[in-house]
Amino acid sequence: xxxxxxxxxxxxxIVAPIGAGGMGEVYRARDAKLNRDVAIKVxxxxxxxxxxxxxxxxxxxxxxxxxxHPNILAIHDFGTASIPVDGxxxxxxxxxxxxxxxxxxxxxxxxxxxxxxxAVDYALQIVHGIAAAHQKGVVHRDLKPENIYVTSDGRxxxxxxxxxxxxxxxAESSLMQTQSGTSPGTVMGTVGYxxxxxxxxxxxxxxxxxxxxxxxxxxxxxxxxxxRGDSNVETMNAILKEDPPELAVTGSHVPPALxxxxxxCIEKNANERFHSAHDLGLAVETLSATGSSTxxxxxxxxxxxxxxAPWMLGAAAVVLVAAAYFAGxxxxxxxxxxxxxxxxxxxxxGMIWSxxxxxxxxxxVYSATWGDEPRRLYSTRVxxxxxxALPYADADVASISSTGxxxxxxxxRILRAWARPGTLARASLNGGAARAVLENVQxxxxxxxxxxxxxxxxxxxxxxxxxxxxxxxYETNGYISDVRVSPDGTLAAFVDHPLVGDDRGSIAVVDRSxxxxxxxxxxxxxxxxxxxxxxxxxxxxxxxxxxxxxLFAATVDGMVRLVLRVPGSLxxxxxxxxxxxxxxxxxARTEIHGRIPGDVVExxxxxxxxxxxxxxxxxxxxLLFTEEGDGxxxxxxxxxxxxxxxxxxxxxxxxxxxxxxxGRWVLAVRLNPxxxxxxxxxxxxxxxxxxxxxxxxxNFAWFVGDGSTIVFDGFAPGRPRRMYLQNVAGGVAKPVTPxxxxxxxxxxxxxxxxxxxxxxxDGSPPRPIPGLEPADRIVAWGADSGTLFLRQLFPSGDYVxxxxxxxxxxxxLLHKVPRVSGVQPGPWFTIxxxxxxxxxxxxxxxxxxxxxxxxx
Numbered sequence: 001x002x003x004x005x006x007x008x009x010x011x012x013x014i015v016a017p018i019g020a021g022g023m024g025e026v027y028r029a030r031d032a033k034l035n036r037d038v039a040i041k042v043x044x045x046x047x048x049x050x051x052x053x054x055x056x057x058x059x060x061x062x063x064x065x066x067x068x069h070p071n072i073l074a075i076h077d078f079g080t081a082s083i084p085v086d087g088x089x090x091x092x093x094x095x096x097x098x099x100x101x102x103x104x105x106x107x108x109x110x111x112x113x114x115x116x117x118x119a120v121d122y123a124l125q126i127v128h129g130i131a132a133a134h135q136k137g138v139v140h141r142d143l144k145p146e147n148i149y150v151t152s153d154g155r156x157x158x159x160x161x162x163x164x165x166x167x168x169x170x171a172e173s174s175l176m177q178t179q180s181g182t183s184p185g186t187v188m189g190t191v192g193y194x195x196x197x198x199x200x201x202x203x204x205x206x207x208x209x210x211x212x213x214x215x216x217x218x219x220x221x222x223x224x225x226x227x228r229g230d231s232n233v234e235t236m237n238a239i240l241k242e243d244p245p246e247l248a249v250t251g252s253h254v255p256p257a258l259x260x261x262x263x264x265c266i267e268k269n270a271n272e273r274f275h276s277a278h279d280l281g282l283a284v285e286t287l288s289a290t291g292s293s294t295x296x297x298x299x300x301x302x303x304x305x306x307x308x309a310p311w312m313l314g315a316a317a318v319v320l321v322a323a324a325y326f327a328g329x330x331x332x333x334x335x336x337x338x339x340x341x342x343x344x345x346x347x348x349x350g351m352i353w354s355x356x357x358x359x360x361x362x363x364x365v366y367s368a369t370w371g372d373e374p375r376r377l378y379s380t381r382v383x384x385x386x387x388x389a390l391p392y393a394d395a396d397v398a399s400i401s402s403t404g405x406x407x408x409x410x411x412x413r414i415l416r417a418w419a420r421p422g423t424l425a426r427a428s429l430n431g432g433a434a435r436a437v438l439e440n441v442q443x444x445x446x447x448x449x450x451x452x453x454x455x456x457x458x459x460x461x462x463x464x465x466x467x468x469x470x471x472x473x474y475e476t477n478g479y480i481s482d483v484r485v486s487p488d489g490t491l492a493a494f495v496d497h498p499l500v501g502d503d504r505g506s507i508a509v510v511d512r513s514x515x516x517x518x519x520x521x522x523x524x525x526x527x528x529x530x531x532x533x534x535x536x537x538x539x540x541x542x543x544x545x546x547x548x549x550x551l552f553a554a555t556v557d558g559m560v561r562l563v564l565r566v567p568g569s570l571x572x573x574x575x576x577x578x579x580x581x582x583x584x585x586x587x588a589r590t591e592i593h594g595r596i597p598g599d600v601v602e603x604x605x606x607x608x609x610x611x612x613x614x615x616x617x618x619x620x621x622x623l624l625f626t627e628e629g630d631g632x633x634x635x636x637x638x639x640x641x642x643x644x645x646x647x648x649x650x651x652x653x654x655x656x657x658x659x660x661x662x663g664r665w666v667l668a669v670r671l672n673p674x675x676x677x678x679x680x681x682x683x684x685x686x687x688x689x690x691x692x693x694x695x696x697x698x699n700f701a702w703f704v705g706d707g708s709t710i711v712f713d714g715f716a717p718g719r720p721r722r723m724y725l726q727n728v729a730g731g732v733a734k735p736v737t738p739x740x741x742x743x744x745x746x747x748x749x750x751x752x753x754x755x756x757x758x759x760x761x762d763g764s765p766p767r768p769i770p771g772l773e774p775a776d777r778i779v780a781w782g783a784d785s786g787t788l789f790l791r792q793l794f795p796s797g798d799y800v801x802x803x804x805x806x807x808x809x810x811x812x813l814l815h816k817v818p819r820v821s822g823v824q825p826g827p828w829f830t831i832x833x834x835x836x837x838x839x840x841x842x843x844x845x846x847x848x849x850x851x852x853x854x855x856x
Contacts, residue, residue, distance in 0.1 A: 002017055002025055003017075003025070003027060003042065003083065007083065008081070009029070009040060009042070009079070009081040009083070009092075009094050010077075010079050010081055011031060011032045011033045012029040012030065012031055012032070012038065012040055012077075012094075012096060013029060013030045013032060014027050014028075014029050014040070015027070015028045015029055015030055015037070016028045018039065025041075025042050026039060026040070026041050026042075027039070027040045027042065028040075028099065029096075031076075031096075037099050038076060038096050038097065038098065038099050039096070039097045039098070039099045039100075040094050040095070040096050040097075041094060041095045041097070042092050042093075042094045043092065043093040043094060043095070054080070054093055058078055062078075064133075064138060065078075066136065067132055067133055067136055067138065069128070069129055069132040069133070070155070071125045071126065071128050071129030071132070071155075071156055071157060071158060072129045072132065072133065072157065072158050073097050073098060073100070073149070073157045073158065073159045073160075074097060074098040075095060075096070075097055076096040076097060076098065077095070077096035078093075078094070078095050078096070079093070079094060079096075080092065080093045080094070081094065100149055100151055100157060101151055101152045102149060102150050102151035102152045103149070103150060104145060104146055104147075104148065104149050104150070105122070105145035105146075105148040105149070105150060105216070105220070106144075106145035106146045106148075108145075108150060109145055109219060109220065109223065112223035113220065113221055113222055113223030113224075113250075113252055114220045114221070116221065116252075116253070116254060116255070116258070119217065119220040119221050120258070120284060121154070122148075122150065122156050122220065123213075123217050123220070123284050124281065124284050124285060124561075125155070125156035126143075126148060126156055126158065126213060126216070127213065127277055127280050127281040127284055128281060129156070129157075129158040130143070130158065130206075130209050130210075130213065130277045131276070131277035131278050131280075131281055133158075133209075134206040134209070134276065134277050139204065139205065139206050139208065139209055140158065140209050140212075141198070141204065141208060141209070141212075142160065142190055142193070142212075143158070143193060143209055143212035143213055143216060144190050144192070144193040144212065144215075144216060145216060145219065146160075146190075147159045147160045148216065191232045191235050191236060192215070192225055192226075192227050192228055192235050192239075193212045193215050193216070194208075194212070194236070194239060195207070195208040195211035195212060195239075195270070196211075196239055196240050196268050196270075197270060199236045199239050199240055200240070205270075206276065206277065207270040207273050207274075207275075208270070209277065210265050210273050210274050210277060210280060211265060211266055211267075211270075211273060213265055213277075213280070214226075214261075214262050214263075214264075214265025214266040214273075215227065215265075215266060217261075217262050217265065218244060218247070218262050218266070221247055221252050221254050221258070221262070222247055222250040222252045223250070223252075224244075224245075224250055226244035226266065227239045227242070227244065240268070243266075244266070246259070247259045247262065261280075261283050261284060265280065285561070285856070339854060340564060340852050340853070340854045340855055341852065341853045341854050342850045342851075342852055343382065343383075343850060343851040343852075343853075344848065344849075344850055345364060345366075345380055345382070345582075345849040345850060345851055346366070346368065346380075346387065346848055346849040347385060348368075348370045348371075349370065349371060349846065350368055350369045350370035350371055350373075350846065350847075351368060351369045351586075351824075351845040351846060351847050352366055352367070352368050352571070352573075352584040352586075352847040352848070352849045353366075353367040353368065353369070353375060353396050354366060354367045354396040354397050354398070354573060355367075355397070355573030355574060355582040355584065355849055356397050356398075356399060356400050356573060356574045356582070357400070357574045357575075357576045357582065358379075358400050358404055358429065359400065359401075359402055359403070359404055361576045361577055361578060361580075362381055362382045362383075363379060363380075363381055363382075363429075364379065364380050364381075364382065364582060364849075364851070365377060365378070365379045365390070365397045365400060365406065365429070366378055366379075366380070366397065366573070366582075366849055367395060367396045367397055369824070369845075371821075372797070372819070372821055374393055374394060375393070375394055375395070375396075376389060376390070376392060376393045376394070376395065377389075377390040377392045377395050377396075377397055377406075377408065378390060379429065382851055390427075390429070390431065391431050391432070392406075392408055392410070392427055392434055394410055394411055394412075395408045395409065395410045395425075395434075396408060396409045396412070396422075398424070398443055398444045398445065399444060399445045399446045399453075400429075400446070401446040401450040402446075402448070402449075402450055403450055404428075404429055405426060405427070405428065405429075405446075405450070406426065406427040406428065406429060407424065407425075407426060407427075407437075407444055407445070407446055407453065408424075408425050408426075408427050408434060409422040409423065409424055409425075409441055409442075409443070409444065410422055410423045410425055410434065410436075411423050414777075414827040415458060415479075415500065415501065416500050416501030416827060417500075417501030417502060417503075417827050417828070418479075418481070418497075418501055418502070418503045418527075419442070419458070419463075419479040419497075419500050419501045420442065421439075421440040421441055421442045421457065421458040422440075422441060423436050423437075423438070423439055423441065424436070424437045424438040424439075424441040424444050424453065424455060425437055437453070437469075438453075438455060438457070438469060440457050440458045440459065441455050441456065441457050442456040442457065442458060442463065442479060442480060442481055442483075443455070443456050443480070443481050443482055443483040443494075444456070444483055445483050445484050445485045445492070446485070447468060447485055447489055448485065448487060448488070448489045449489070451468075452468045452469055453468060453469050454466065454467040454468060454469070454483050454485050454492045455469050455483060456479075456480035456481065456483045456494060458479070460720070460740045461477070461720060461721045461740045461741070461742050462475055462476065462477055462720055462721070462740075463475070463476050463477075463478065463479045463480045464480075465480050465483065465492065465494060465510060467485075467492045467510065467512055468512075471512070473492070473510050473511075473512065473513070473514040473516070474494075474508075474510050474514065474516050476496060476497075476498075477500075477697065477715045477720065477721050478496065478497045478498040478499055478500055478505070479497045479500050479501070480494050480495065480496060480497070481494065481495045481497065481503075481505075481527070482494055482495045482526075482527070482528060482529035482540070484529050484530055484531055484538075485531075486509075486531050486535045487531060487533065487534070487535040488535055490511055490512070491509045491510065491511055491556070492509065492510055492511075493507065493508070493509045493519075493529060493531065493538045494507075494508055494509075494510070494529070495507060495508075495526045495527075495529060495540070496508045496518070497526075498522075498674065498676075498697070499671075499676070499699060500699065501827070502628075503525050503526060503527055504522060504523060504524050504525060504526070504671075505522065505523065505526045506518055506519070506520050506521060506522045506523065506526070507519040507520040507526070507529070507538060507540055507542075507554055509538070509556060517558070518558070519538060519554040519555075519556070519558045519560070520540075520542070520552075520554055520558070520560050521560075523542035523543050523544055524543045524544075524547055524634045525542060525543040525547050525549055525569075526540060526541070526542040526543075526549075527541060527542075527549065527571055528540060528541040528549070528570070528571040528572030528573065529541075529572060530572055530573070530574050530575040530581070531575065532553070532575060532579075533575065533576070533577045533578075533579065536555060536556070537553045537554060537555055537556075538553070538554050538556070539551065539552070539553045539554075539563065539572060539575060539581070540552055540553075540554070540572060541569075541570045541571050541572040541583075543569070547569070547609075547610065547628070547629045547630050548567075548568060548569040548570075548630070549569045549570050549571065549586075550562060550563075550564060550565035550566075550570060551563040551564040551565070551570055551572060551581075551583070551855070563855055563856070564583075564852075564855055566585065568585050568586065568587060569585070569586045569587075569588065570583050570584065570585060570586070571583065571584040571586050571847070573849070578853075579853070579855070580851055580852060580853045581851075581852050581855060582849065582850070582851060582852075583849075583850050583852050584847040584848065584849050584850070585847060585848055585850065586845065586846070586847040587845075587846045587847070588610075588843070588844070588845045588846075589609045589610060589629070589843075589844050590606075590609075590610050590611055590612060590628075590629075590826060590828075590841050590842065590843055590844070591604060591606040591611060591823075591841065591842050591844060592604070592605045592606045592607075592611045592612075592613050592623070592625060592839055592840070592841055593605070593606075593820070593839070593840060593841075593842060594613075594643070594837065594838050594839030594840055595815070595837065595838060596620065596643050596644065596836075596837045597836045597837065602817075602820075603645065605623055605625075605641060605643065605645065605839065607625070607627060607631070607639060607641070607648045608627045608629060608630070608631025608632060609627075609629035609630055609631050610627060610628040610629025610630075610631070610632065611625050611626075611627055611841070612625060612626050612627075612628055612826075612828045612841050613625050613828045613829065613830050613839045613840065613841050614626060614655075614656050614657050614658065614700075614828070614830065615656070615657065615658050615659055615830050616643070616659075616830050616831065616832045616837060616838075616839060617659045617663055617832075618659075618661055618663075618832070618833055619832070620643060620832030620833075620834070620836060620837035621642060621643055621644070622640055622641070622642060622643065622659060622663060622683075623640065623641045623642070623643050623839055624638070624639075624640055624656045624657075624658070624659050624666055625639055625640075625641065625648075625656065626638055626639070626654075626655050626656045627639060628655075633653065635653045635654065635670075635671050635672055636653065636654060636655050636671065637650050637652070637653055637654075638650070638651045638652055638653070638654050638655070638656035638666060638668050638681060639651065639656070640656075640659070640666065640683055643837060643839070649683075651666055651668070651681040651682070651683065652668065652679075652681045652688055653670070653671075654668035654669055654670050654671060654679060654681075655668060655669040655671060656668050656681075657669060657700050657701050657702075658701060658702050658703050658710075659683075659703070660703050660707040661703060661706060661707040662707060663683060664682065664683055664684065664686075665680045665681065665682060665683065665707075666680070666681045666682075666683060667679075667680060667681075667691075667701050667702075667703060667710060668680075668681050669698055669699065669700075669701070670690075674697070675695065675696065675697035675698070675717075676697050676698050676699070677690065677691070677692045677693060677694075677698055678691040678692045678698045678701060678710070678712065678726075679691055680728070691710075691726070691728065692726065692733070694732075694733065695716060695717060696714040696715065696716055696724070696733060697714055697715055698712050698713075698714045699712065699713040699714055699721070699742075700712065700713045701713065702744070702745045702747075704745060704746075704747060704748065704749030705747075705748060705749050707728070708727065708728050708729070709725060709726065709727050709728060709749065710725075710726050710728060711723055711724065711725050711726075711736065711745040711749060711752075711761070712724055712726060712733075713742045713743075714733070719739060720739040720740045721739075721740065721742045722735055722736075722737050722738065722739045722740065722741060722742060723735070723736050723737040723741065723742055723743075723745065723752050723761070724736065725749070725761070736752070736761040736763075737752050737754070737759050737761065738759075741754045741759050742754060743755075743759075743778070744778060744779075744780055744781055745761070745781070746781040746784060746785035747781055747782070747783055747784060747833065748783075748784045748785055749761060750762070750784075750785045751781075751785040751806075753769065753778045753781070753788060754766075756768060756769055756772050757769060758785070758806060769788070769804075769806060769809075770806070770807075770808065770809030771804055771805075771808070771809025771810065771811055772790075772804070772809075773792070775792045775793075776790045776791075776792055776802075777790065777791050777792070777793070778790060779791045779801075779829045779830075779831065780829075780830060780831050782803065782833055782834075782835070783833045783834075785806065786805065786806055786807060787803060787804065787805065787806065788803075788804045788806055789801060789802070789803060789804070789814075789831050789835065790802045790803075790804055790811075791829055793825055797819030797820075797824075797825055798816070798817065798818050798819050799817050799825060800813060800815065800816050800817070801813075801814045801815040801817070801831065801835075801838060802814060803835050814831075814835045814838075815838060817840070820842055823842040823843060823844045823845075824842065824843040824844075824845060825840070825842060825843075826840065826841035826842055826843045827841070828840065828841040829841070
């Protein structure tokens with residue numbers, strides 16, 4: 001009898017039924033202890049009433065739960081509970097698993113064959129899952145599309161290792177009926193996916209899963225079942241005596257190498273198949289690296305918000321069965337699966353900014369900020385817990401030449417967020433003074449022969465990639481980071497960021513003639529890049545799910561695979577000749593702090609994990625901010641919040657940039673699809689409006705005058721950035737500054753501040769800004785073009801805020817802001833028109849540096 005909502009099984013409360021089958025019912029439930037949703041399989045009465053069967057099942061459930069592999073459905077718990085049924089109490093056994101959102105592979109195959117790249121992607125994940133099971137001595141024995149689940153974000157989960165094993169022959173027959181829709185008799189497998197040894201009733205080992213995997217891969221590639229007759233007997237006869245049609249005959253455009261993998265998996269003689277899932281995985285992975293897959297296995301843990309799709313209601317209950325079929329016998333000689341090994345290189349509390357191997361492969365140079373100390377360079381030896389401080393402060397290590405000479409970037413300045421050029425200099429590992437080479441450099445790398453550099457530079461309002469320095473091979477209105485030259489010196493790889501300061505972007509390479517090609521899709525965060533030692537791949541750390549970065553590898557032909565995903569965010573420093581990598585595991589968040597009139601200390605107005613501050617309302621009572629982290633989603637989220645501490649309200653997706661003078665509208669940048677466009681989001685009742693729909697890429701923007709017009713920073717394809725005037729009611733955007741001139745616009749719309757000059761928007765000649773000091777950074781205009789707000793950031797982390805009269809140069813000190821211990825002052829700052837209220841963003845960044853071996 002089905003359980004009613006509210007029924008409790010231990011700490012789990014039944015929420016709703018999901019489905020039912022011969023092996024019991026499946027429910028959605030709430031885990032009261034951990035405050036999460038789970039799936040619960042309530043087993044038949046006979047299992048709970050049989051102490052021997054129950055004990056055996058519990059032992060075997062513990063064994064599969066110990067697999068703890070991201071491509072195997074996770075078992076959380078197992079137990080029994082007394083349940084009232086029709087006035088009596090009965091004991092029911094249950095198993096608890098993670099709750100998934102997506103569909104089975106069978107559902108995906110209803111529309112025919114999968115694209116080859118997608119099939120290989122899924123195949124890699126399946127192989128990783130069965131390899132992990134085999135290593136623990138567990139054989140699935142019922143691998144088929146119904147027991148393979150693909151989540152909504154492309155992760156593969158192997159389900160249903162087989163509860164029937166412990167329930168006796170009758171229950172096994174019932175289960176097979178439920179799973180396959182065939183008559184009883186398909187014991188220990190499903191007709192069409194069983195190996196020849198299963199059909200014959202012979203003992204089986206891990207190679208039976210390899211056969212079934214080959215049958216599943218054949219079906220993914222062709223859209224047809226490999227073995228299918230008019231009856232079970234005919235299908236089993238085909239498994240024993242026939243070979244499926246060549247994939248080419250089915251109309252599938254499958255590479256011959258992939259067809260050979262399938263054929264070897266489905267050999268009738270188990271000795272002629274792949275000897276282990278590990279060997280099979282290497283074959284598929286090698287194939288994917290040469291062009292058959294766009295990505296490797298996804299191994300991230302699922303979101304706690306995952307849930308089962310509605311289509312699962314009804315007959316597909318077995319897809320959700322939360323248990324495993326346990327072989328009860330050891331796998332004969334499975335190959336060991338290589339796992340990454342982590343060696344800690346840093347032990348202090350702080351942030352790692354960059355890391356590189358020296359030529360000996362044992363010396364590591366890195367830049368770090370420990371506690372409240374300033375950023376500087378350190379060196380350490382692999383295997384040593386100690387680090388030596390090098391005499392280079394406020395510096396990052398960009399590259400180390402084959403002769404051991406350092407290329408460092410000193411005294412970075414913030415253009416916007418992560419766009420931070422500085423001075424490229426040469427330095428020695430043995431100390432001494434650094435020698436400046438080039439100004440305004442974001443990133444650089446030695447050429448292989450040590451004769452010079454490739455460098456990304458900020459030039460006017462554009463970024464250029466020079467390869468070698470002095471020869472521009474690529475330009476962008478965004479910015480360029482992570483420049484690395486291939487081992488043979490023919491290509492420079494880099495991260496191409498479309499928005500200045502935002503670390504979203506893609507991986508690209510360019511040769512010395514300027515021929516550029518993109519290797520990857522866009523990621524919401526990309527930081528860290530290095531070439532493999534053989535020059536065949538570019539490895540990089542990027543975020544394809546939320547904002548946590550994982551480690552990927554891309555061939556120069558653009559085939560991308562996943563190498564490593566862990567909880568948290570990774571940053572790739574370097575790769576060694578031995579295949580080891582330098583990885584930082586980063587814990588990062590931003591927080592909004594500021595003062596309103598009457599505050600003695602700063603108040604915290606942060607919301608989720610990555611809150612950034614674009615603007616305050618004219619009266620300083622409303623804060624407009626953007627959530628750019630996991631809480632905001634891949635395309636960010638725009639929020640407003642009262643500065644007195646009231647709750648935040650989400651207005652929509654995008655990057656919030658300004659509030660209208662009347663407070664009724666928020667101006668936002670829509671990031672996707674490209675080019676970025678502007679939208680109006682209502683702060684109260686109303687509907688969002690698309691403001692622009694043209695070929696221009698739109699960046700930051702300001703309401704001007706009475707709010708009927710805006711001025712924005714944008715550019716046309718192939719042209720430099722400039723400022724444009726746009727009527728809120730529509731119409732064509734009008735340029736108001738020369739090309740290359742962008743910056744904050746005054747609230748009356750009459751002036752733009754750019755590089756220590758004021759550019760009138762009526763086309764009049766620019767004039768110098770009087771009273772500016774070298775350390776000043778312009779952060780905003782006052783109520784009109786007569787006032788500017790400036791910020792000076794000191795090396796100590798303290799900063800001061802001034803009001804500047806643009807006619808006389810007279811300065812007035814408004815705020816002294818002491819350093820907040822343990823955090824970095826962020827680049828985002830906003831201030832009310834009267835200067836009484838300000839808000840700023842702090843970066844809380846912590847990382848540990850590891851040397852990682854065993855990655856492939």
